Amino acid sequence: MPWLAFVGLGLKLKHLTLEAIEVLKESDIIFLDSYTSVGENISAETLSSFLKKQVIPVSRRNIEDENGKIIFDALDKGLNVSFAVIGDPFIATTHIALLLQAVKKGIEVKIVHGISIYSVAISCSGLMSYKFGKSATIVYPKEGITYEYFYDVIKENKKRGLHTLLLLDLDVEKGIFMRANEALRLLMEIERKRKEGVILENEKVLVIARASLRDQKCVYGVISELLSKDFGPPPHVIIVPGKLHFIEEEALRRFTIK
Known part of the structure; x- marks a missing residue:
């Protein structure tokens, strides 16, 4: 009976766990999600070279539009399949739909979790994870439509004194990555329109660029100053602090603009 493994790769090649390497090497065929995120030194070519196995990149069309047909065709041939995903397979992805399909078909499923932007960004910030x-x-x-859901999320979190982790839009296949400056400008535009005082230009936020990578950059400052700051290459995330404990304040001061 063939199996399907969802394998998290982490945010860079060096994040691969022993379990991930073991499962990938046991696979007959490896498909790499090439559209939900990017990682340092993670590509079909680098993985193939490292594992000494063929790695096939798959697109959003292959997985979402065609319901993972390329994967299930391989399983129907009796092959053990690994679906490798940057980060964790089920965090900030839609891959749970693929897993549920496999379960309904009676296919054995394995899951290898990976280091995610969620854990890395929160850990980098020094803020308390349960807040x-x-x-x-x-x-x-x-x-022409500006989506405002993220503004409302910040609003509700702030009411409860909670921090907000904001991921930024990307389209890996088209090479489009929103930068923190663009995201902050969008937030300011929505604030000017709604005038609810949810997030203001004199408010401090934390920008994390290329979390866990060699050129990681963390910058904490008022939005008015960050709007023109160069954070370097993407991906970027933003953390909007809620009510801060004095230890959290001290942790954030490490990243204050000098």
């Missing part, structure tokens, strides 16, 4: 509320993704306006 984070709901997270959200800041997305680009589409067809």
